[in-house]
Amino acid sequence: MSDTSILVIEDEEKIARVLELELGYEGYTVSKAHSGYDALELYRSQTWDLILLDIMLPEMSGIELLRRIRKNDTHTPILLLTAKGSTEDKVTGLDLGANDYITKPFEIEELLARIRAALRQVQTNQVEAEDEWLSFENLKLNQTTREVYRGERFIELTPREFDLLVYFLNHKRQVLTRDQILDQVWGFDYVGDTNVVDVYVRYLRKKIDAEQDHDLIHTVRGVGYVLKDAYETKK
Known part of the structure; x- marks a missing residue:
């Protein structure tokens, strides 16, 4: 699992640090970005296995960042971190190609389960794609x-x-x-x-x-x- 890379895009540094520690403990390789433009630059620097994307970001919103990523990348699983009650953002994000969302505050075990599910789906899609x-x-x-x-x-x-x-x-x-x-x-x-x-x-x-x-x-x-x-x- 140590080869699985996750990009955490979260402007609240305490939350980003907690995610980095918890995901690292699970064996994932984690990188962090705290703003939309920094995240876009980091995203373009390498290939990621999964992205955790907070919707509320400085400089560029998570929704706009999602839109830009999905223009050329429809494969990398993206999980949105959303505020409680932000139904419109959730719907917009899913319509733009987000794979899933989780509402803050969240239990880390639920987040880990959603990450595992998203990564399994990618593996399933890759196997199916071999015959296509x-x-x-x-x-x-x-x-x-x-x-x-x-x-x-x-x-x-x-x-x-x-x-x-x-x-x-x-x-x-x-x-x-x-x-x-x-x-x-x-x-x-x-x-x-x-x-x-x-x-x-x-x-x-x-x-x-x-x-x-x-x-x-x-x-x-x-x-x-x-x-x-x-x-x-x-x-």
Whole structure:
């Protein structure tokens, strides 16, 4: 358990110190931050297994800090420390992607139980995610975590680009017409020009085929597009 790192973000130094001692006693590695901006800097300095986040912080609120973290990190479990009766903050925090909350004052045993539950859930999600990979050549995509890699390079996609790539990977080596793509990715009730497919395929190509010695997404003139490898393209 000593490899499990927890970031405690709490402006009340006495509470932060108690949490540091109790969590350290349980075998966790703990770091502390007492303000929103310090917390953001510390968060960005390394990977954390779990974050304890107080909502009431100087400089930047816990809610705003949560919003910023969740823009690019949907995986790290975050437990909110909330004041008694702050229902709106709890709801907002959960809507923004917090995993759980605990109301001050709290019993340390309850907090430890919630931390263990959150860490177990992460392990469960990781096991489930292992079976959610789609791949082709050196391109791979995880449908659960929404991670995309070509080789070792991480690729950030918009939701529509991600859905488009999933469709290509589920129909690799098949020539797909613009109408097929439009129906499956945009939906049968989409009203608009099929040129939107060309636009998004172009976006996707720039990200998927950038810095590579060969392309994977190819145009079939007069028909549509196909995901296939370089050897198949040369034949």
